[in-house]
Amino acid sequence: MVKRHVSLKDLAVELGVSVSTVSRALKNHPDISHQLTDKIQKIAIERNYTPNPLAMGLLKAQTKMIGVIIPDIVTHFFASVISGIESVAKEKGYFIVISSSNESFEKEKESVDNLLKSRVEGIIACISQETNDISHFQRLINNEFPLVFFDRICEVLSVPSVTVNGFEAVKSIIHHFKDNGCKRIAYISGPSHLSISKNRKEGYLEGLNECGLEFNPDLLVECNLSAADASLATKQLLSLDKKPDAIFGINDTIAFAAMKVIKKHGLKIPEDIALVGFTDEFHSTVVEPTLTSVTHPTFLMGREAARLFFNIIEKESTYHEKVILPTELIIRDSSVKRNVL
Amino acid sequence: MVKRHVSLKDLAVELGVSVSTVSRALKNHPDISHQLTDKIQKIAIERNYTPNPLAMGLLKAQTKMIGVIIPDIVTHFFASVISGIESVAKEKGYFIVISSSNESFEKEKESVDNLLKSRVEGIIACISQETNDISHFQRLINNEFPLVFFDRICEVLSVPSVTVNGFEAVKSIIHHFKDNGCKRIAYISGPSHLSISKNRKEGYLEGLNECGLEFNPDLLVECNLSAADASLATKQLLSLDKKPDAIFGINDTIAFAAMKVIKKHGLKIPEDIALVGFTDEFHSTVVEPTLTSVTHPTFLMGREAARLFFNIIEKESTYHEKVILPTELIIRDSSVKRNVL
DNA sequence: GCAAATAGCGCAAAGGTTTGCACAAAGGTT
DNA sequence: AACCTTTGTGCAAACCTTTGCGCTATTTGC
Numbered sequence: 001m002v003k004r005h006v007s008l009k010d011l012a013v014e015l016g017v018s019v020s021t022v023s024r025a026l027k028n029h030p031d032i033s034h035q036l037t038d039k040i041q042k043i044a045i046e047r048n049y050t051p052n053p054l055a056m057g058l059l060k061a062q063t064k065m066i067g068v069i070i071p072d073i074v075t076h077f078f079a080s081v082i083s084g085i086e087s088v089a090k091e092k093g094y095f096i097v098i099s100s101s102n103e104s105f106e107k108e109k110e111s112v113d114n115l116l117k118s119r120v121e122g123i124i125a126c127i128s129q130e131t132n133d134i135s136h137f138q139r140l141i142n143n144e145f146p147l148v149f150f151d152r153i154c155e156v157l158s159v160p161s162v163t164v165n166g167f168e169a170v171k172s173i174i175h176h177f178k179d180n181g182c183k184r185i186a187y188i189s190g191p192s193h194l195s196i197s198k199n200r201k202e203g204y205l206e207g208l209n210e211c212g213l214e215f216n217p218d219l220l221v222e223c224n225l226s227a228a229d230a231s232l233a234t235k236q237l238l239s240l241d242k243k244p245d246a247i248f249g250i251n252d253t254i255a256f257a258a259m260k261v262i263k264k265h266g267l268k269i270p271e272d273i274a275l276v277g278f279t280d281e282f283h284s285t286v287v288e289p290t291l292t293s294v295t296h297p298t299f300l301m302g303r304e305a306a307r308l309f310f311n312i313i314e315k316e317s318t319y320h321e322k323v324i325l326p327t328e329l330i331i332r333d334s335s336v337k338r339n340v341l
Numbered sequence: 342m343v344k345r346h347v348s349l350k351d352l353a354v355e356l357g358v359s360v361s362t363v364s365r366a367l368k369n370h371p372d373i374s375h376q377l378t379d380k381i382q383k384i385a386i387e388r389n390y391t392p393n394p395l396a397m398g399l400l401k402a403q404t405k406m407i408g409v410i411i412p413d414i415v416t417h418f419f420a421s422v423i424s425g426i427e428s429v430a431k432e433k434g435y436f437i438v439i440s441s442s443n444e445s446f447e448k449e450k451e452s453v454d455n456l457l458k459s460r461v462e463g464i465i466a467c468i469s470q471e472t473n474d475i476s477h478f479q480r481l482i483n484n485e486f487p488l489v490f491f492d493r494i495c496e497v498l499s500v501p502s503v504t505v506n507g508f509e510a511v512k513s514i515i516h517h518f519k520d521n522g523c524k525r526i527a528y529i530s531g532p533s534h535l536s537i538s539k540n541r542k543e544g545y546l547e548g549l550n551e552c553g554l555e556f557n558p559d560l561l562v563e564c565n566l567s568a569a570d571a572s573l574a575t576k577q578l579l580s581l582d583k584k585p586d587a588i589f590g591i592n593d594t595i596a597f598a599a600m601k602v603i604k605k606h607g608l609k610i611p612e613d614i615a616l617v618g619f620t621d622e623f624h625s626t627v628v629e630p631t632l633t634s635v636t637h638p639t640f641l642m643g644r645e646a647a648r649l650f651f652n653i654i655e656k657e658s659t660y661h662e663k664v665i666l667p668t669e670l671i672i673r674d675s676s677v678k679r680n681v682l
Numbered sequence: 683g684c685a686a687a688t689a690g691c692g693c694a695a696a697g698g699t700t701t702g703c704a705c706a707a708a709g710g711t712t
Numbered sequence: 713a714a715c716c717t718t719t720g721t722g723c724a725a726a727c728c729t730t731t732g733c734g735c736t737a738t739t740t741g742c
Binding site for chain 4: 019021024030031032057058060
């Protein structure tokens with residue numbers, strides 16, 4: 001089987017010195033003579049010694065692990081955020097343990113339990129769309145366990161978080177629609193209890209208001225963030241007597257699904273219905289027409305979340321920083337009605 | 342700061358018994374009286390005791406961690422494989438540590454080092470496209486360190502692996518092209534040293550052969566698996582005096598990139614050029630025309646890789662199982678020339 | 683009623699590392 | 713020559729858990 005890793009003891013025995021001497025020599029402790037230090041360091045490299053993180057963890061009561069809870073890993077958005085988190089974790093000598101909730105409340109609770117059992121030093125999470133009860137996170141907060149939210153957050157909890165300026169972004173989308181002559185602007189939202197849904201809805205309402213458009217409840221539909229459900233929502237919109245002339249999907253997955261349905265109905269994008277998404281997935285540029293969307297600094301979002309995390313565990317700060325990242329509306333073909341311009 | 346986790350000692354002190362008694366009681370050891378066992382178990386639950394994995398790891402010399410090296414996490418394919426690996430790891434009480442090589446040879450070597458330092462019990466890897474020198478993996482094998490490859494493998498190394506039947510898949514693509522009247526079938530390949538490139542190239546050649554088509558070196562171009570490079574490769578193909586009437590991209594990312602270029606050149610898909618990809622990304626159905634592609638059982642691939650891994654560490658088997666997963670050609674609009682049918 | 687068996691619990695070591703303290707030998711001071 | 717610093721090293725505890733063995737009462741068998 002696998003060769004055992006060499007330990008300080010192995011080196012100590014080989015050199016006929018004590019374990020503590022080896023330990024000190026490897027950290028250049030002044031107590032150890034230069035000759036002995038050199039000798040020990042040389043042989044340590046030769047034998048390929050690396051400290052055992054388990055022993056260190058036990059001693060220092062730290063595992064150098066960060067738990068990351070996400071709704072779904074198989075997604076450009078979350079994969080990219082993870083990538084961002086990992087990049088700063090790596091810089092700090094930490095590694096991340098990923099646990100997907102699969103958008104399930106139960107699995108999210110399990111994830112928290114499992115990560116706690118694994119003794120991660122903290123958790124960075126994006127709550128599942130099912131999550132309405134937040135007692136499992138409240139528990140962590142009560143124990144002052146390091147916790148950071150990103151994207152979908154719990155507003156009621158006083159926790160560092162990083163989100164995106166959805167309010168402003170959606171407002172600018174509405175203005176963009178209006179500039180293109182749209183008057184009946186629909187919004188396919190996510191579950192209403194989700195922070196991003198609320199936030200973007202407010203932007204939607206305010207945008208309509210600023211554009212002098214009246215809010216029509218028929219044009220605001222909810223879906224559960226799945227493509228299937230988004231298709232249903234789109235069909236519902238298209239079955240209205242007065243069809244919308246613009247649709248904003250809360251994310252690109254929703255917008256892609258809507259696009260398919262619209263095409264299937266024989267309607268033209270953007271001529272009949274202008275379409276805008278959110279999050280700017282890689283494939284926005286490959287669909288036809290190319291999808292207007294809001295760039296979401298996903299990688300940066302991950303890095304910021306990790307930064308907040310290390311703020312907590314390093315500075316032991318109790319200040320709950322809320323980072324709001326900017327977005328940018330990338331205008332492509334799906335929303336530009338040429339006749340208007 | 343964070344409340345310390347409660348240990349056996351804490352419970353022992355609280356109850357005035359020894360640590361060993363608590364340890365045994367929690368595992369229902371017959372040596373401990375029923376009353377005491379009950380009392381201990383009750384208070385353990387009350388205090389929310391969970392065993393410290395670090396201490397266990399130290400004792401048992403196992404970390405319950407699997408290292409996973411992938412070229413890029415921000416990809417449907419790899420995210421999905423990871424998801425598969427994680428699902429069986431979770432069943433076994435293991436968790437995975439992900440390290441991306443970013444398709445870089447240097448980073449891949451670093452990843453191996455870091456994972457080794459973290460004392461993962463083994464590594465599941467997909468080699469980077471830059472990787473030609475495999476001494477860092479050879480080292481692991483020499484030490485009988487558990488190692489499993491997936492998708493892109495090292496044929497020269499005797500290691501369990503899980504791949505996809507690229508040879509057969511590509512052959513069927515060529516036949517499909519031929520059935521649609523294509524005669525000049527181009528192949529945009531990946532770096533030639535990669536196992537998947539070689540494998541699929543053989544399928545390409547054999548397919549041409551079976552279809553009575555002659556191999557034309559001009560129609561076989563290589564790219565580095567990036568969209569940008571794929572665009573270049575496509576342009577090269579389109580600049581030929583005798584343009585191809587069909588293009589097969591080694592994966593969907595390549596095919597998407599090719600699609601954009603073809604459209605930009607004012608050529609019609611599939612009428613002028615039929616197009617087929619590989620891996621069946623989620624967005625295959627949303628591009629226009631929808632992309633014919635080969636389904637790649639990514640999740641299963643992850644599960645199989647993990648299964649092979651546990652085979653090694655559990656049964657200590659030295660048999661190097663090579664799993665080859667089946668694929669299926671999903672025919673969509675991008676390759677079906679209506680006039681022929 | 684005495685020896686032997688048994689039930690029920692604690693001790694200690696092991697796993698790898700760090701670190702305060704003790705200790706030895708060497709050198710320096712008066 | 714006796715004492716005090718250094719200088720260099722080792723001991724042992726701590727982190728947490730498991731487990732073989734030893735110990736003490738109690739119970740059993742005769």
